[in-house]
Amino acid sequence: MQQVKIFLDESEMPKQWYxxxxxxxxxxxxPLHPGTGQPVGPDDLAPIFPMNLIEQEVSTERWIDxxxxxxxxxxxxxxxxxxxxxxxxxxxxxxxxxxxxxEGVSPAGSHKPNTAIAQAYYNKVFGVKRxxxxxxxxxxxxxxxxxxxxxxxxxxxxxxxxxxxxKPYRRLMMNTWGAECIPSPSELTQAGRSVLAKDPDSPxxxxxxxxxxxxxxVTHEGSKYSLGSVLxxxxxHQTVIGLEAQKQFEKIGVYPDVVIGCAGGGSNFAGTALPxxxxxxxxxxxxxxxxxxxxxxxxxxxxxxxDFGDAVESTPLLPMHTLGHNYMPAPxxxxxxxxxxxxxxxxxxxxxxxxxxxxxxxxxTFSAGVMFARTEGTIPAPxxxxxxxxxxxxxxxxxxxxxEKTIFFNFSGHGLxxxxxxxxxxxxxxxxxxxxxxxxxxxxxxxxxxxxP
Amino acid sequence: MDTQEYDxxxxxxxxxxxxxxFSYCRKEQSDLPCARSLICWEGRFPVSRFFQETLSDRQWNxxxxxxxxxxxxxxxxxxxxxxxxxxxxx
Numbered sequence: 068m069q070q071v072k073i074f075l076d077e078s079e080m081p082k083q084w085y086x087x088x089x090x091x092x093x094x095x096x097x098p099l100h101p102g103t104g105q106p107v108g109p110d111d112l113a114p115i116f117p118m119n120l121i122e123q124e125v126s127t128e129r130w131i132d133x134x135x136x137x138x139x140x141x142x143x144x145x146x147x148x149x150x151x152x153x154x155x156x157x158x159x160x161x162x163x164x165x166x167x168x169x170e171g172v173s174p175a176g177s178h179k180p181n182t183a184i185a186q187a188y189y190n191k192v193f194g195v196k197r198x199x200x201x202x203x204x205x206x207x208x209x210x211x212x213x214x215x216x217x218x219x220x221x222x223x224x225x226x227x228x229x230x231x232x233x234k235p236y237r238r239l240m241m242n243t244w245g246a247e248c249i250p251s252p253s254e255l256t257q258a259g260r261s262v263l264a265k266d267p268d269s270p271x272x273x274x275x276x277x278x279x280x281x282x283x284x285v286t287h288e289g290s291k292y293s294l295g296s297v298l299x300x301x302x303x304h305q306t307v308i309g310l311e312a313q314k315q316f317e318k319i320g321v322y323p324d325v326v327i328g329c330a331g332g333g334s335n336f337a338g339t340a341l342p343x344x345x346x347x348x349x350x351x352x353x354x355x356x357x358x359x360x361x362x363x364x365x366x367x368x369x370x371x372x373x374d375f376g377d378a379v380e381s382t383p384l385l386p387m388h389t390l391g392h393n394y395m396p397a398p399x400x401x402x403x404x405x406x407x408x409x410x411x412x413x414x415x416x417x418x419x420x421x422x423x424x425x426x427x428x429x430x431x432t433f434s435a436g437v438m439f440a441r442t443e444g445t446i447p448a449p450x451x452x453x454x455x456x457x458x459x460x461x462x463x464x465x466x467x468x469x470x471e472k473t474i475f476f477n478f479s480g481h482g483l484x485x486x487x488x489x490x491x492x493x494x495x496x497x498x499x500x501x502x503x504x505x506x507x508x509x510x511x512x513x514x515x516x517x518x519x520p
Numbered sequence: 521m522d523t524q525e526y527d528x529x530x531x532x533x534x535x536x537x538x539x540x541x542f543s544y545c546r547k548e549q550s551d552l553p554c555a556r557s558l559i560c561w562e563g564r565f566p567v568s569r570f571f572q573e574t575l576s577d578r579q580w581n582x583x584x585x586x587x588x589x590x591x592x593x594x595x596x597x598x599x600x601x602x603x604x605x606x607x608x609x610x
Contacts, residue, residue, distance in 0.1 A: 205537075230537075256605070266550070272554075286602060485537075
C-alpha cells in the first residue's frame with residue numbers, strides 16, 4: 068500500500084515560530100498614527116493588546132520561542148498530518164504530486180486556533196481577565212472561545228447580527244466553549260447603541276462589530292482585544308503550519324515546486340508559505356501562490372496600470388469601472404489584496420515578487436472543492452476551495468506542458484458547518500455574468516492611454 | 521434587472537464567511553455599500569454600472585476611490601473613539 072499521511076511525532080513539533088520580518092527584502096514600515104502623524108508605537112496599541120503581543124508585532128527576531136504552555140495546548144490536535152492526495156491526483160490526470168496540510172482537524176475546524184491559543188496565553192500571563200473580539204460567520208469567534216476556555220479567560224464575541232442569525236452552530240460552539248456571543252450592534256457599547264438609534268433593525272457589519280469589541284476592551288479594566296488575521300503577530304503564530312510541513316517533507320525527501328494557500332486576511336496563507344518564502348529569499352526555486360476570491364474574470368485578463376503613489380502597488384480593479392466616469396477607476400490591487408484588508412506582510416511580499424496573487428471565480432472554486440470532496444472525502448471550507456482551484460489550475464498547466472510538479476497546499480479548514488454554501492452551488496444559485504464584448508471593448512478603450520507595466 | 525431583482529441575488533461574502541444577498545452588500549456601510557461590492561459582484565451582474573447610476577459622485581468616491589486604511593490605523597481611530605465614549609460615560 069502506498070503511503071498517504073506523513074506524521075510528525077509530538078516531540079518533533081516546532082519549538083519556535085518563524086518571523087519573516089527578520090528576512091524581508093523590503094522591511095515593513097510602521098503605519099502612521101492618524102492623530103499624531105508619528106509612527107505607531109507600542110504605547111499606542113497598549114489599550115487593546117498586552118505588551119508581550121505588541122513586542123511580537125514589532126519584533127525583527129528571526130525565531131521566537133513557543134512557550135511550553137502553548138505547545139501543550141497545540142498537542143490537542145497538532146502536529147497536523149501532511150497528506151498525499153493520491154485520489155485527487157488520479158482524477159486530475161496530471162503529472163503532479165499533491166500534498167496538503169490538514170488544518171481542518173483542529174477542534175474549531177480550521178487553522179484559526181493556532182493564533183487564538185497563543186493570544187489567549189499571552190493575555191493570561193499579562194494578567195488579562197477577558198478578551199473581546201468580533202466575528203462574522205464565527206470561525207474566528209469559535210477559535211478564540213476555545214482558546215480562552217483552555218486558559219481560563221472570559222471571552223466576549225461580538226457577532227455580526229446577520230451572521231448571528233444565519234450561523235447558529237458556530238454561535239453554539241462559542242457558547243459550548245463558555246464564551247458570550249452577542250449579536251452586534253448591541254446595547255452594550257456606545258458604538259452599538261448609536262447604530263441602533265439610527266436603525267433598530269440594523270443587520271450589523273464587521274466594522275460595527277470591531278468598533279464594539281475595541282470599545283469593550285478599552286473601557287473595561289482587565290479586558291483586551293484580539294483579532295484572527297492581518298497583524299504581524301498573527302502571521303507569526305500561524306507559521307507553525309509551514310514549519311511542520313517542512314519537517315514532514317524532509318522525512319520523505321521531497322520539496323514542493325509550488326506552495327499554495329487561500330488568502331483572505333492572510334493568516335493561513337502566511338502560516339503555510341512564510342517558511343518557504345524564507346527559502347525562496349535564500350535562492351530556492353519555489354512558486355508561491357496566494358489564491359483569492361473574485362467574481363471578475365477580466366481582472367486576470369485585462370491590461371493593468373500601476374500607481375506608486377503610496378507604499379503599496381495598486382492596479383485598476385477592472386476596465387469596466389471606467390464606464391461612464393471621466394476619472395480613474397478605484398485603484399485596487401490585482402486580486403484585491405490591498406483592497407480588502409490583506410495582511411501588510413503578505414502585500415509587501417507580493418510587491419517584492421516573492422508571492423503571486425491569483426484570483427479565482429466562485430463557480431470554479433466550488434467545482435474544485437466538490438471534486439476534492441468526491442475524491443479525498445473531506446469537504447473543504449469554501450475559503451479552502453480557492454486554494455484547491457489554484458491546485459487544479461497548476462495541475463492542468465503541468466498536464467499541458469507535460470512537466471511534473473509537486474504541489475503543496477494548505478487545507479485551511481473543513482466545510483461541515485458551512486454546507487449552505489455548497490447547497491447554493493449544487494442547486495445552481497451561483498452563476499457568472501458574461502460581460503458583453505462591446506462593454507469590454509469600451510472599457511479597454513477608456514484606459515488605453517494609461518501607462519502599462 | 522431592477523434593484524429588487526439584484527437584491528435577491530446571493531453570494532458568499534469573503535468578509536463574513538457565509539452567503540449573503542446583494543441587499544445587504546448594497547447598504548453595508550449604512551448609506552454606502554460595502555467597499556468590496558465591485559470586486560465581489562462584477563462577475564454576477566454589471567454592478568459598477570448599477571452603483572454609478574445609484575450613488576452620487578461623492579458617495580462613489582467615499583466608497584470606492586479612497587485608498588483603504590491599514591488595520592493598525594483603523595484600530596488607532598477606534599481606540600480614540602472608544603476612549604471618548606468611555607470618558608463621556610464617566
